Amino acid sequence: MSNVVGLSGIPETMLWTLHNRAVEAKRSDGILHDPDCVRIYDSIDYDYERSFGKPSGIHAERARIFDAAVRGWLREHPAGTVVELGAGLETQFQRCDNGTVSWLCVDVEESIAVRDRYLPAGPRCRHIPCSALDPRWIDELAPGPVFLTAQGLFMYFDEPDVRGLITTIAERLPGAELMFDTIPPLFSRMTMRGFAKTANYTTPPMPWGITPADLPVRLRAWTPRIVTVAVRNYSQPRGASAPLLRLVSRIPLLRNQLPAITKAAVKSDEFRPTMTDQLR
Numbered sequence: 249m250s251n252v253v254g255l256s257g258i259p260e261t262m263l264w265t266l267h268n269r270a271v272e273a274k275r276s277d278g279i280l281h282d283p284d285c286v287r288i289y290d291s292i293d294y295d296y297e298r299s300f301g302k303p304s305g306i307h308a309e310r311a312r313i314f315d316a317a318v319r320g321w322l323r324e325h326p327a328g329t330v331v332e333l334g335a336g337l338e339t340q341f342q343r344c345d346n347g348t349v350s351w352l353c354v355d356v357e358e359s360i361a362v363r364d365r366y367l368p369a370g371p372r373c374r375h376i377p378c379s380a381l382d383p384r385w386i387d388e389l390a391p392g393p394v395f396l397t398a399q400g401l402f403m404y405f406d407e408p409d410v411r412g413l414i415t416t417i418a419e420r421l422p423g424a425e426l427m428f429d430t431i432p433p434l435f436s437r438m439t440m441r442g443f444a445k446t447a448n449y450t451t452p453p454m455p456w457g458i459t460p461a462d463l464p465v466r467l468r469a470w471t472p473r474i475v476t477v478a479v480r481n482y483s484q485p486r487g488a489s490a491p492l493l494r495l496v497s498r499i500p501l502l503r504n505q506l507p508a509i510t511k512a513a514v515k516s517d518e519f520r521p522t523m524t525d526q527l528r
Contacts, residue, residue: 258404258452259359262336264445265307265400267296272308272485279485280308284339288366299449305485306507307400310429311340313482313509314397317427318344321395328393333380334401337363341373352376354385381409386420394421398428403436403454410456411470418473423516429482429509433457459504467512476513481506
């Protein structure tokens with residue numbers, strides 16, 4: 249089997265995040281233990297640095313934060329279902345599998361075909377070849393608690409599509425939790441004009457940018473079924489810019505120019521608002 253992966257457009261970004269996670273995982277002091285990521289990275293015939301430049305730890309940091317949330321949720325729902333929207337070559341199931349979770353990897357056909365080569369599906373980790381915007385993946389879910397993740401996905405959609413997806417989740421999956429990351433409007437505008445990551449690679453357009461401060465208001469305006477929203481910034485875990493970025497994250501005006509991770513909870517059928525909820 250050839251180990252050349254022919255990808256372009258948004259699906260090719262799975263190699264960008266693979267590059268950053270794998271190089272971080274190879275470090276003796278790396279923040280992410282990810283042997284399957286390293287295995288895939290080393291086996292694919294692709295010039296990562298030519299396209300994406302020197303590696304950054306930012307995607308490993310993002311994965312670490314998502315992993316912590318998934319593991320925490322699984323402690324409360326060990327036999328629940330995790331849905332990974334835009335799964336690509338993410339190895340979160342391999343990192344977080346507790347032996348009883350059911351996992352659903354959703355991505356477009358082209359991406360799932362590559363995933364099948366390196367991370368074959370199994371009885372507890374199924375692959376669904378369709379867009380996250382196609383609600384038929386919801387029909388594949390068994391009754392029970394659901395945690396949904398979307399790493400590096402929503403920014404590639406237009407805002408009406410993001411709104412439609414989140415409202416569909418809120419309406420059809422009561423009690424679900426959703427975690428996703430966002431980029432600020434400034435970076436979104438840069439990509440819409442054509443952001444050259446290197447001389448050999450221009451990122452796909454990322455139409456949806458939003459400030460961290462606007463996220464809770466926007467989500468609750470889209471659907472009243474969103475009952476809690478928590479937002480946090482994330483950035484480089486190390487390097488010369490890391491201390492400065494940590495400082496920036498403490499200044500509200502500047503913090504709005506950093507990428508963010510949001511976790512939102514959907515009202516369950518049994519939800520009863522507390523006095524605090526009623527006063528919001």
